[in-house]
Amino acid sequence: xxxxxxxxxxxxxxxxxxxxxxxxxxxxxxxxxxxxxxxxxxxxxxxxxxxxxxxxxxxxxxxxxxxxxxxxxxxxxxxxxxxxxxxxxxxxxxxxxxxxxxxxxxxxxxxxxxxxxxxxxxxxxxxxxxxxxxxxxxxxxxxxxxxxxxxxxxxxxxxxxxxxxxxxxxxxxxxxxxxxxxxxxxxxxxxxxxxxxxxxxxxxxxxxxxxxxxxxxxxxxxxxxxxxxxxxx
Amino acid sequence: xxxxxxxxxxxxxxxxxxxxxxxxxxxxxxxxxxxxxxxxxxxxxxxxxxxxxxxxxxxxxxxxxxxxxxxxxxxxxxxxxxxxxxxxxxxxxxxxxxxxxxxxxxxxxxxxxxxxxxxxxxxxxxxxxxxxxxxxxxxxxxxxxxxxxxxxxxxxxxxxxxxxxxxxxxxxxxxxxxxxxxxxxxxxxxxxxxxxxxxxxxxxxxxxxxxxxxxxxxxxxxxxxxxxxxxxxxxxxxxxxxxxxxxxxxxxxxxxxxxxxxxxxxxxxxxxxxxxxxxxxxxxxxxxxxxxxxxxxxxxxxxxxxxxxxxxxxxxxxxxxxxxxxxxxxxxxxxxxxxxxxxxxxxxxxxxxxxxxxxxxxxxxxxxxxxxxxxxxxxxxxxxxxxx
Numbered sequence: 001x002x003x004x005x006x007x008x009x010x011x012x013x014x015x016x017x018x019x020x021x022x023x024x025x026x027x028x029x030x031x032x033x034x035x036x037x038x039x040x041x042x043x044x045x046x047x048x049x050x051x052x053x054x055x056x057x058x059x060x061x062x063x064x065x066x067x068x069x070x071x072x073x074x075x076x077x078x079x080x081x082x083x084x085x086x087x088x089x090x091x092x093x094x095x096x097x098x099x100x101x102x103x104x105x106x107x108x109x110x111x112x113x114x115x116x117x118x119x120x121x122x123x124x125x126x127x128x129x130x131x132x133x134x135x136x137x138x139x140x141x142x143x144x145x146x147x148x149x150x151x152x153x154x155x156x157x158x159x160x161x162x163x164x165x166x167x168x169x170x171x172x173x174x175x176x177x178x179x180x181x182x183x184x185x186x187x188x189x190x191x192x193x194x195x196x197x198x199x200x201x202x203x204x205x206x207x208x209x210x211x212x213x214x215x216x217x218x219x220x221x222x223x224x225x226x227x228x229x230x231x232x233x
Numbered sequence: 234x235x236x237x238x239x240x241x242x243x244x245x246x247x248x249x250x251x252x253x254x255x256x257x258x259x260x261x262x263x264x265x266x267x268x269x270x271x272x273x274x275x276x277x278x279x280x281x282x283x284x285x286x287x288x289x290x291x292x293x294x295x296x297x298x299x300x301x302x303x304x305x306x307x308x309x310x311x312x313x314x315x316x317x318x319x320x321x322x323x324x325x326x327x328x329x330x331x332x333x334x335x336x337x338x339x340x341x342x343x344x345x346x347x348x349x350x351x352x353x354x355x356x357x358x359x360x361x362x363x364x365x366x367x368x369x370x371x372x373x374x375x376x377x378x379x380x381x382x383x384x385x386x387x388x389x390x391x392x393x394x395x396x397x398x399x400x401x402x403x404x405x406x407x408x409x410x411x412x413x414x415x416x417x418x419x420x421x422x423x424x425x426x427x428x429x430x431x432x433x434x435x436x437x438x439x440x441x442x443x444x445x446x447x448x449x450x451x452x453x454x455x456x457x458x459x460x461x462x463x464x465x466x467x468x469x470x471x472x473x474x475x476x477x478x479x480x481x482x483x484x485x486x487x488x489x490x491x492x493x494x495x496x497x498x499x500x501x502x503x504x505x506x507x508x509x510x511x512x513x514x515x516x517x518x519x520x521x522x523x524x525x526x527x528x529x530x531x532x533x534x535x536x537x538x539x540x541x542x543x544x545x546x547x548x549x550x551x552x553x554x555x556x557x558x559x560x561x562x563x564x565x566x567x568x569x570x571x572x573x574x575x576x577x578x579x580x581x582x583x584x585x586x587x588x589x590x591x592x593x594x595x596x597x598x599x600x601x602x603x604x605x606x607x608x609x610x611x612x613x614x615x616x617x618x619x620x621x
Contacts, residue, residue, distance in 0.1 A: 038422050038423065039422075043426055043534060045427050045456075045534050046427065046530070046532065048527055048528055049527060050526060050527020057377060058377075156331070156361060157377050158361065212423075218481055
């Protein structure tokens, strides 16, 4: 089944000083990611982490939570994103299972590090980094973890009032977006002369009409978690 | 010298003492005229209000107002909090101020006592720390769930749809430490969204009650995620009980989804699906509090194609009019429209809010900027240059 969504998004004109840092990232992709993030948080079902030890609801992430979510997606016949990485005779490395992707907050990275030795494998401990993505932090069992500062967090909403992190675990067929016919993405740049009477500002913008789609709702789960401890982030 | 300034103006007839005005920008200055009061002077009413986002009075960003005071003389005043403000509902998970819970009834439905909560029917809230005795007794089973308020009893009490009458719930009293509530400012950025199930009535068709507005329409295809809680000691019926509604596995055709369709919508919280659940296990929210850590909630979510529920613009048209989302009294159009058929509604928006805060100096009555049936004209600006 395919569900569709119509969205016309536009990053408004910004001053030159403001848009300069944005040139370092692909603003179209970033805008798409934020839209899809909010959409998935709104529309996909949730599993509360229960494998951690902090006694909250949800708990911090434990390795059993990774197993549970992967087993759920496997049971639902979700497709994994990445094939495994075969073990090599390299000190400190270990094989990586075929995996789903999990999108997590950078604020959880200390918790992932805390799972080292009980299931977490840092991306730097992969036998080969050739398939690792730039934002990839590591792997636990059948899940490879991507971290971003833009990952969704519900501040102070757990049973004990702690921050709740939405860790979105996706199978390959779970989500997509569809560009609407006749309204392809436009990258717009107008130099200062054309952007205003006084030529003070330039314009950089993207404009696109897009449909977010959960193509298979059984192949996606938001794994909700808290952190093991507050680290003042 | 204007280059990127934005200006907008408009008018509306007020419904209540607050209003949201959607704009293609977030203004830094807003001015409103209450024509009804200007035309017909009335004591303790606001004729003119204006707000600048840079104005700071202590920790407040007040709105300046020109009012008829208790003696019907025109005076200046301020609204220190909950006046005019800009908003951007483009990022999920924004919350209002955290408020202390004084108490809550262990009943069906649950009534919360929060001093001067300021909420209205239709507001969505989330609770935290609902422990009467830390981590051993209370109503923590309701934490981290979005509830849309169903009844506002008075200024200090409101009701949400949850059965807290079970033996595993302990009423809250005497302002338990850490028991708080806050408003979810923009709960429906995309609709219909995943919702937590509050109650299920089994039968030839199945009636579902959600904790927040479900935003479903007749014909909507829905899926269920109902965790099986391994309660200790075991419960009868088990929690959450009705796991037969789960989409997978379907025992007849393993791997095949087992979805239902909405056949009627009773109200914003309640709908009926075409699943015969007569032989299913009863739904049960009486979860032991020891099971709260790691507790996943029963959920219903939308799949399939009938999501906006709007009326087609004309026969044969591929388009719906601007999608709408429900409020306690009516349905409000989103700014995104028209939509394609079967679309999830992207309800992100921005603009300004006219709050229901009262004047600070004239306290002889609650002097709000607008009131029901007032004709209100507004101007909104986003300036290029703002000094300092």
